[in-house]
Amino acid sequence: MSALARSHRLLSPLLPLPRSPLVSRLAPPLLRDPLATKSFSSKTPESKGEHDEAKPLGKVSGIVNSILHGSGSLPKMQSQESWGVSLARGKYVHELQNHRIKPERYDDYVQLVSEAFPRIVKESNNKIRLTGSWATEIGVLDSAVHIWEFEGYAGHAQEMDRLRKDPTYQKFIKDLRPMLRSRDNQICLEFAFWESRPPVALGGIYEMRTYLLKPGNLLEWEANWRRGLECRRQFCEPVGAWFSQLGGLNYVHHMWNYPDLETRKKTREQAWKVDGWAETVYNTVRLIEHMEANILLPMEFSSLK
Structure with missing residues (x-):
């Protein structure tokens, strides 16, 4: 055996073994031949042909990603606008207003809105309706909640434009x-x-x-609450429920009426005994980022009281 042949035989265990193109493409950078590895960002026109055979890399990595993490395709999600179409009653738009009042001006505030709000409704020829006005009894104190009803977005825009031009409203x-x-x-x-x-x-x-709600969970929340509502309706009729479209997003509000807090307690306890209510709570609580419950008392002029 020649000296050259003996030298090659001795060194061959140290030389890289031939690898299939698939293994070469999937191997981590540290396992590849450093002299043969080039980043895509450093590719020059002269070296374009050098990497032509590596084009299937995206397809192979996609297969591997699918094996490790499941399908790479994203579920088709409805936009928030289409949610409004599928979830909403569609006839009205409601504006929910929260006023946090300076404690020393609370009585002045009640007198002012008690005069102004009925006048706004009357002068609109029923194009603005006041669903209700309430003062907080338990929760965020020295605050008031007002819910206004308009005939769609067009009705809201029309009435807001009218009020901006109304000197009496601007003084209010x-x-x-x-x-x-x-x-x-x-x-x-x-x-x-x-x-x-x-x-x-x-x-x-x-x-x-x-x-x-955590973003993206409105549809799931609605599906569960629609079923759970039937459990609650056996003991208490809801007043209303809304989901936000402008302002703070991903908010859901619903309102209930009770004779007193003791009746509220008993009503909620009864609901837990109905099949389906516990499941509704379990399925919806994980969708929530933050929640609160405020006890409200209707103001004297409120249409719901």
């Missing part, structure tokens, strides 16, 4: 601002399965429950 806003610590609003739609009650005197207390 000017007088209102110094009485408040803050105010915010949301444009909301009614859930199709939960129509808001018309004006009626129910008496007792109102509970406004507000949920901030």
Whole structure:
């Protein structure tokens, strides 16, 4: 055996073994021949032909990713606009207003809105309807909640334009601002399965429950709550339910009426005994980022009281 042959035989265990193109493509960078590895970012026109056979890499890595993590395709998600079409009653738009009042100006505030809000409704020729106005009894104190109803977005835009040109309304806003610590609003739609009650005197207390959902969970929340509502309806009729479209997003609000807190307690305990209610709670609580329950008392001029 020649000296050259003996030298090659001795060195051959140290030389890289031939690899199939698939193994070469999948091997981590540290296992590849460093002299043969080039990043895609450093490719030059001269070296284009050098990597032509590596084009199937995306397909192979996609197969591996599918094996490790499941299908790489993303589920088709409905947009928030299409959710509004599928979930909403569709006839009305509601504006939910929250006013946080300076404690020392609380009585002035009640007197001001008690005069202004009925006048706004009357002068609109019923194009603005006041679903209700409430003051917080338990929860965020020194605050008030007002829910207005408009005939769609077009009705809302038309009435807001009219009020901006109304000197009496502008004076009301000017007088209102110094009485408040803050105010915010949301444009909301009614859930199709939960129509808001018309004006009626129910008496007792109102509970406004507000949920901030994790983004993307509105459809699942609605499907579970639609079933769970039938469990609650055996003991208590809901007042209304809305989901936000403008302002703070991913919010759900629903309202209940009870004669008193003791009746509320018993009603909620009874619901737990009905098949399906525990499942509804289990399926919806994991969808929630934050939740709160405020006990409200209707103001004297409220259409729901």
